[in-house]
Amino acid sequence: MVVATSMVTKQGQISIPAEVRKRLGIHPGQTQIVWDVDVRGQVVVKAKQATIEDLHKIVGKSKVHLTLDELQKARSECWSERAAQVSGIKR
Numbered sequence: 592m593v594v595a596t597s598m599v600t601k602q603g604q605i606s607i608p609a610e611v612r613k614r615l616g617i618h619p620g621q622t623q624i625v626w627d628v629d630v631r632g633q634v635v636v637k638a639k640q641a642t643i644e645d646l647h648k649i650v651g652k653s654k655v656h657l658t659l660d661e662l663q664k665a666r667s668e669c670w671s672e673r674a675a676q677v678s679g680i681k682r
Contacts, residue, residue: 594608594610594611594614595608595610595611596608607624615636615637615638616638617638622638622639623638623639624636624637624638624639625637625638625639
C-alpha cells in the first residue's frame with residue numbers, strides 16, 4: 592500500500608509527507624530518521640526510538656546511587672502507595 596510519495600532533489604534531499612510524519616510521530620528538530628535494510632533487502636524507514644543514552648544527554652546522569660535492595664524497597668513502596676490511591680485506602 593502506497594501511503595505517499597516524495598521527490599528527491601539534486602542534493603539528495605526529500606520532504607516527508609505530512610501523513611507519514613503523523614504516522615511515524617516525526618517532529619521537526621526532535622526526531623531522527625533511521626534507514627535500515629531488512630533481511631529481504633527492503634529498505635525500512637522509521638523514527639529513531641530514544642535510548643537511555645539519549646535520556647542521559649538530555650537530563651544528565653543520576654547523582655543518586657542506590658543498592659539493589661534500596662531500589663527494590665523504593666519500588667515496592669511506590670507500588671503500594673499507588674495501589675492504595677487506586678483503591679481509596681489511606682495509610
